[in-house]
Amino acid sequence: MTDKPENAPSSPACLAHEADDAYMGFASREEIAAFLNELLEAERAGTGVALRSAQAAADTPFGDLLRDVHHDEAKWCAMLLRQLKTLGAPASAKVGAFQEKALAIQDMRERIAFLNRGQAWVVRKLGEMLPKVRDDVLHRDLQEMLQAHEVNIERARVALEKA
Numbered sequence: 001m002t003d004k005p006e007n008a009p010s011s012p013a014c015l016a017h018e019a020d021d022a023y024m025g026f027a028s029r030e031e032i033a034a035f036l037n038e039l040l041e042a043e044r045a046g047t048g049v050a051l052r053s054a055q056a057a058a059d060t061p062f063g064d065l066l067r068d069v070h071h072d073e074a075k076w077c078a079m080l081l082r083q084l085k086t087l088g089a090p091a092s093a094k095v096g097a098f099q100e101k102a103l104a105i106q107d108m109r110e111r112i113a114f115l116n117r118g119q120a121w122v123v124r125k126l127g128e129m130l131p132k133v134r135d136d137v138l139h140r141d142l143q144e145m146l147q148a149h150e151v152n153i154e155r156a157r158v159a160l161e162k163a
Contacts (some may be wrong), residue, residue, distance in 0.1 A: 027132040033089035035129050039145075042078040042122060045096035047073035048113055049103060057108050065159050069115070069152050076145050083138055109160060116156045119149045 027035070050073055054066035084091045098118050105111040126146040133139045 012013060017072050020129070025132070026134040027129065029087060029089070029123060032133065032135075033087055035085070035125075036080050036089070037092040039122065039125065040077060040084070041092055041094045041096040042098060042118065043073050043077045043100070044094075045099035045102070046115065046118060046122075047077060048099045049118075052103060053108065053111055060108065061163055062108060062112060062159060065152075065155055066112075068071060068154070068155075069119075072148050076148070079141050079145065083141060086138075109163060112156055112160060116153055116160075119153045119156070122146075123149045123153070147160060 034052055047070060050066050050070035054063060054070055056067055057063050061062055081091050102111055102114050102118070126142055130139065130142055130146070133142060145160070
């Protein structure tokens, strides 16, 4: 028999705060880097689509919307590049295939609807990853990105209804 009190701890103090993110259910550094690069490629594609579409639709009711979307897409590219640099991960130089597919659509209404589906894809991907992001700064940036995409989706939906 031992002289240990009945409620004495049987293991050392919890060191969970020192555990690897993946062990704790969060995305690993590698998963985060791959995800950020996937988004970067998609955002580059969105930037190109929005820019070229804004130029083509300059004198239409869609011009301002597309210029705003272009500005947002460029902003998110910069944020993703900054976050990849913070991680010490290389940034992809690719542009997503979405750009070529979208620019092949000649009808501007159809192209904007396609762009909106791309924005919805980003929202879905962000929604899936956010619960796995442990870093507060990255989490905040991705949450802001998600909200901006939701706003652009709604603006495009309204613009398409009115046109």
